[in-house]
Amino acid sequence: MKTLYTLFTSMCLLLAVQANGQTYHEQHAECSVAFKNKESLTPGLVADFNECMVGADAPNFIVTTLDGAEIELAKLKGKVVVLNFWSTTCKPCIEEMPALNELVRFYKDANVIFLSLAPENAETLEKFFVRFPFDYTPAADAEKVKSEIFKLQTIVPYSVIIDKEGKIKKMWFGSFPGREHIFSLYTPLIDECLAKR
Template sequence: MSVKKKRRLWMRTVILVVLFAAVAFTLYASLTKDKAKIAIGDKAPDFVLTDMEGNKHQLSEYKGKGVFINFWATWCKPCKVEMPHINTQYNEYKDQGVAVLGINMGDSTLLIDNFLDKQDLDFPILEDKSKDVIELYNIYKLPATIIIDSDGVIVDIVEGQLPEGRIKAMMERIKPE
């Protein structure tokens, strides 16, 4: 074998080993990453998202209000069922210090707009295109609801569709005194 071929073989082997090491490290890091779980009683992690009108919403700016966060997607049938109930209760509690934030789980703006054309919602719909907030809050099942008291503390975490009576009770629970 010529010197050039040996050198080429050596370089290819080194590159292959480095590439394999990088892939192995990436897999190890993502599989062993300790994701902090949020829990009732924890301070709600802060985030900033933009609504469908282009307005920015930062969770920490809602301090002093109860916050009802609903994670949803356009393809989620239970989400479609509970949205009108959330809207009804939002309209009842918005003047009593309760805010509602609907956070979409990564759908395109077009899909969200089409969904909202069929719904008559008054609360802000925020886009989480990168799914950073969904990951921050460990949301895996939809719909998911997190309620936060006026001090920014998580009061309840619920996965699954909520009946209107439960939504009302949750808003009553986080309504500032």
């Protein structure tokens, strides 16, 4: 079993290297092959899938923020984009928000866009933010972006970092409450993307 897992991991890493220049959906299809006959996805398999997607072109999408602005991912090339797929009913999502807010403030003068994508409608989000402020730019009714465009698992939170060329730098699921965990995960990735010409 360990040999199969090692083989699968090696295959994912190889595909990740080959991902450059591939569309997100082409890469998604290749990275998903190993999951087709699985009855359930373990956290390890999902993590391997996420690694396999590194280097793929991020899929384009358009969302409307709570203040009415339209954001299209393709028009953000040249900026680092940090996506957070979450839900108001997700306790781990809420727990990591204070540290994520600190991250947003840390990069306030940098070429970084922080975008939160929730399945709930605008009214629900506005009420939620009264109690739990979230400094990412929020977009409501974004479930299709997660499930149909990015084709991600139903679990939240799910985070994606996209480099200035529009390629997946890193993606993962799960929360990391606490400033130390958030900063040790995010800042090396964001800084590397910012440094890339």
